[in-house]
Amino acid sequence: MASCWGLPELLCEFPSLSNKSLRTMRTTIDGGFRDLVRSWSDVIDQATWPLQVFLNTLEDIFTQTPWFIVMAVMLGIVYAASRSWKTVLGAFAGLMFIGIFDLWEDTMTTLAMVTVATLIAIILGLPLGIMMARSDRFKSVLSPVLDVMQTMPSFVYLIPVVVIFGIGKVPGVIAVVIYAVPPMIRLTNLGIRLVDQEVIEAADAFGSDSRQKLWGVQLPLALPTIMTGVNQTIMMALAMVVVASMVGVGGLGKNVLQAINNQFFTIGFLNGFALVAIAIIFDRTSQAFGKRLQKHTETGHD
């Protein structure tokens, strides 16, 4: 009890709701929510079934395929996207590190997870970003939602995700997507809004309809910014995979969680570095790809 220099109670303690009414509120909301989820559980299971299948299939592909094939394919993708042997060499070193320290399988599980989450984030984020760029009203509605999604501690929205979807990979992916999708939406919106107004005017003057304008002018010119969004989404997904291990997602995140619980210093750092290695590979590759898309701006005239 604060003494408050002898002030009356009302000025001393913030006049909050009574403990009893707060408890009632809590139990009502939680109970109602739980009942709602319970009565819809069949529908929820059915709705998430394709996601479950997709996740399992991809994880199987990643983990069942012999390591050297996976590695060759990955390095091939890195080269195709970046066209830089230096990046390929770096990726090779990273993957070797992962394999040598016996983290290959866990890494593949994590990769499958991040891949699925990133794909979903792009599929959701791109159209939302386009809508946000087209309508100021939609932007003013979505912006605060994105602010909440980005600042709300990720542990907090793990709670409703677990209540609705239970424990496992699917709720993990959903939590990761919620965390990783905002930059995709924001940067798509930004990229489209930043397209040179005179070019847009030229498109209008030649009689483009809105679809021709979107696919022929706005998206191609916004692509570098959109690629930054994809890059950010991947990075955030990688960061969130660790947190998602708390709801039963396997892979590197689970190892980190165990290391925290048991104070396994070495395991913690090895797994952490494996995540860092993947993050750097993804980052360099997607950035080099984004830069290559801007080829037409590189050879500037002086």
Place this chain on the structure above:
Amino acid sequence: MTDTRSGIEIRNLYKIFGQNPAKYVDRVKAGMTKEELNDKYNHVLGLQNINLDLAPGEISVIMGLSGSGKSTLIRHINGLIMPTAGEILYEGQDVVSMNPTELRHFRRLKTAMVFQKFGLLPHRTVLDNTCYGLDIQGLPRSKSEPIARRWIDRVGLSGFEDNFPNQLSGGMQQRVGLARALANDADILLMDEAFSALDPLIRMDMQKVLLDLQDELKKTIVFITHDLDEALRLGDSIAILRDGALEQVGTGQDIVLRPANDYIAEFVREVNRGRVIHADRLAQPLPPGAPLPELQLPGRLVLELVAREMTKANATQATILDRNGTPAGVIDIASILGAMVTPADAPAL
């Protein structure tokens, strides 16, 4: 001069920028000034009571300083900006009342536009940029590419088809802009300060390209500029815009010789008159009975060229011929000199 095509008629055009323009248009029509509208109601009067006929097959220049509303006016012609009141007629149709589909159709087939900062698509090559209007029309590449290649060649960019705009100089980029507009084969060509961003020499070069093309194409060109010399060089007719209102409309010669007010007189004071005034304007009637000077010159020559010819022939007098080649009058070197220097009644420098 019998062009049966439709020109563009601009009728009673008003444009007010602000939250609620329709509310104030009647007050502006009743005589509220631009300043009053701005100070009291926080609306900007962009254009007021514009009535202008843009002749078919000619270059009509709309000239004005920055903020005069010239760029706003040209954007009304293809509906990029819609007026607060008034109409724009082309082939008997009012552009203002077109629905979005009609307007798109009109823009695709009837108009093409060239922009001050080129407005090229940076991710498309020169060839793809030139094809752009035709792509939008839905023409297959097999048909549009030969057309685009022909225009790229006409504007002198052969060999640069696969370059990106950023790899070209400003003058070359605007040639792409011109080729893109011409490839559309639209009747109306809108040029918004098309050459203003170019170096003086390149600008002269592009003016010549445009005049040569126009000799052949006879398009209805609306050309916006803030440069009086450019206006006089290109314009079959010139409209001068100031604070959103037309100050004077006429040929270059009209404007230089008979400025409608002090503002225009101020404008044209520095003009090289020898390049604007035509010989037939100055020719005196044939003296009855007297022998005609031997040197014969066409009346549409500008004074500078007449003076050059007379100096070359070592003559002090010349006979001026009319359109049909018959003698219409006599001109002498003293009157040419008098007309070429700024008139004495002009305000002091």
